[in-house]
Amino acid sequence: MAIRAKLAAFGNRSLATAIASRYRFISTLVLAEHEGGPSLREAAQAASCYPSVSQVLLADSDKFTHPLAEPWAKLLHVVHKKGNFSHIVTASDSFGKNILPRAAALLDVSPITDVIEVSGSHLFVRPIYAGNALSTIRYTGSDPCMLTIRSTSFPVASMSAHSKSSAAAIEQVDLSTFSEDDAVGKSKFVKLSSQDTERPDLGNARIVVTGGRGLKSAENFKMIEKLAEKLGAAVGATRAAVDAGFVPNELQVGQTGKIVGPELYMAFGVSGAIQHLAGITDSKVIVAINKDADAPIFQVADYGIVGDLFEVIPELLEKLPEKK
Ligand SMILES: Cc1cc2nc3c(=O)[nH]c(=O)nc-3n(C[C@H](O)[C@H](O)[C@H](O)COP(=O)(O)OP(=O)(O)OC[C@H]3O[C@@H](n4cnc5c(N)ncnc54)[C@H](O)[C@@H]3O)c2cc1C
Numbered sequence: 001m002a003i004r005a006k007l008a009a010f011g012n013r014s015l016a017t018a019i020a021s022r023y024r025f026i027s028t029l030v031l032a033e034h035e036g037g038p039s040l041r042e043a044a045q046a047a048s049c050y051p052s053v054s055q056v057l058l059a060d061s062d063k064f065t066h067p068l069a070e071p072w073a074k075l076l077h078v079v080h081k082k083g084n085f086s087h088i089v090t091a092s093d094s095f096g097k098n099i100l101p102r103a104a105a106l107l108d109v110s111p112i113t114d115v116i117e118v119s120g121s122h123l124f125v126r127p128i129y130a131g132n133a134l135s136t137i138r139y140t141g142s143d144p145c146m147l148t149i150r151s152t153s154f155p156v157a158s159m160s161a162h163s164k165s166s167a168a169a170i171e172q173v174d175l176s177t178f179s180e181d182d183a184v185g186k187s188k189f190v191k192l193s194s195q196d197t198e199r200p201d202l203g204n205a206r207i208v209v210t211g212g213r214g215l216k217s218a219e220n221f222k223m224i225e226k227l228a229e230k231l232g233a234a235v236g237a238t239r240a241a242v243d244a245g246f247v248p249n250e251l252q253v254g255q256t257g258k259i260v261g262p263e264l265y266m267a268f269g270v271s272g273a274i275q276h277l278a279g280i281t282d283s284k285v286i287v288a289i290n291k292d293a294d295a296p297i298f299q300v301a302d303y304g305i306v307g308d309l310f311e312v313i314p315e316l317l318e319k320l321p322e323k324k
Contacts, residue, residue: 028087029057029144031076033095041170048168050157057083059173066192067095070185073102079173080107085144086121092148092259093203104146111146112137116153121145130255131278152203152261152282193250202251205234207264208283210253212276213240214269214290214309221246223313224268230320236260238276254279268309272297289313 030053034043040060048056057079063071076099080088088103090096092114104111117125122139124147139145202208209231211224221241228235236253237246253260255275261282268289270276277300280286288301289312298304305312 027083027085028089029076029079029083029085031088031090031096031099033091033093044170045167048170050168052157053168055168056170057173058170059175061175061178063175063178066189067098068185068187068189069098069102070187072099073106074178075173076100076103077106078175078178080144082174088144088146090148092150096148100146100148107144107146109141109144109146111148112139113148115147115149127278130274131281132274150259150261150282152259199228200232200234202234202236202253202258202260205260205262207231207233207266208236208253208260208262209233209266209268210236210238210270211241211246211268212238212270213244215241215246216269218246220310223317226317227266227313227320230317230322233264233266234260234262238270238273267297267301268313270297271295272300 032043032047034040034046038046040058044056044058047053059075059079064075076088080103088100090100097113100111100113112124112126114126115124116127116134119125119136122145124137124139125134126137127133128135200206207228209224209228211221215221215224221237225235227233235247235251236258237251239252239254239257241247242249242252242257249257252258253276254273255278257279259279259282261284263284264287265280265283265285266287266289267280270288270290271292272288272290272295277297281300285303286297286301287303287305288295288297289305289307289309290297291306291308293306298306
């Protein structure tokens with residue numbers, strides 16, 4: 001099977017997801033994103049060093065500075081028309097999920113979302129019923145087969161052994177057919193508000209410390225933040241905690257929030273509703289602290305403390321060493 005994985009790093013938007021070797025279908029286009037920090041060219045160079053990437057396509061234009069679905073979907077359409085890819089893949093994050101359905105409509109195909117396993121070139125596994133069941137789907141539509149993938153379900157691809165000389169070519173996308181009208185849609189960029197950049201990103205963090213309604217107030221929730229700081233962890237919250245105004249919506253973990261897959265997930269005052277569990281099942285080790293021994297979170301926890309979080313957190317804060 002000829003392998004011709006391609007990677008498109010478009011615009012200045014955040015992107016950088018697992019470009020796992022699993023996506024080496026015949027001619028796969030991966031819509032990748034990079035977050036702040038490195039320039040677009042540096043990100044493209046980094047992407048070119050992944051052994052499974054044969055070419056990096058770069059669309060360096062102001063039109064793609066913001067994550068607006070219309071110009072990006074049009075860009076995918078333009079790139080596909082030229083490259084005729086068998087598969088187009090994005091991450092299952094707000095960026096990918098915003099763009100892919102619109103691009104799929106332009107290409108007149110049906111996308112498959114939230115893929116957690118690739119069983120064959122057209123056979124995929126995805127969760128349904130808030131993660132309570134897994135469904136195996138065979139794609140029988142025409143090319144391209146368009147997928148959003150949950151990057152937490154796949155190992156991070158290694159780029160180490162690849163020397164600079166064997167890095168993939170970086171090529172500018174020809175935007176001559178891309179008119180001003182293509183960049184203008186019904187949506188308009190207003191502002192980008194993002195969480196404290198000092199902390200690791202929830203989606204990629206090694207440790208996540210989450211607080212639920214059991215914290216009782218925004219003031220008390222600061223204990224979770226302190227603990228996260230000591231552990232170098234990202235902070236998460238349940239929808240109940242978000243709805244109660246303890247923390248902003250961007251920290252919500254679960255079916256309608258972020259999907260996380262850390263080495264360690266610590267849940268304080270979280271009951272373990274299925275909608276919350278839907279976002280944490282990729283975690284390697286789950287630790288739950290709840291005063292109710294019958295709380296459903298204990299059914300998925302590897303370690304549990306039946307106790308009062310207002311006693312457990314201060315003790316942890318006292319006993320954990322200061323962060324170096
Ligand atoms: C369509 C839909 C989508 C949803 N999406 C999400 C989602 O993405 N994410 C999400 O989280 N929820 C989601 N929900 C809501 C979900 O059903 C639950 O309501 C929510 O997860 C409950 O949050 P919680 O565990 O913080 O609160 P609760 O269920 O009220 O649990 C609080 C827990 O804290 C414990 N507690 C209280 N005091 C203490 C103490 N002092 N010490 C220790 N433990 C204590 C209690 O025993 C209890 O178990 C969704 C719901 C719907 C219908």
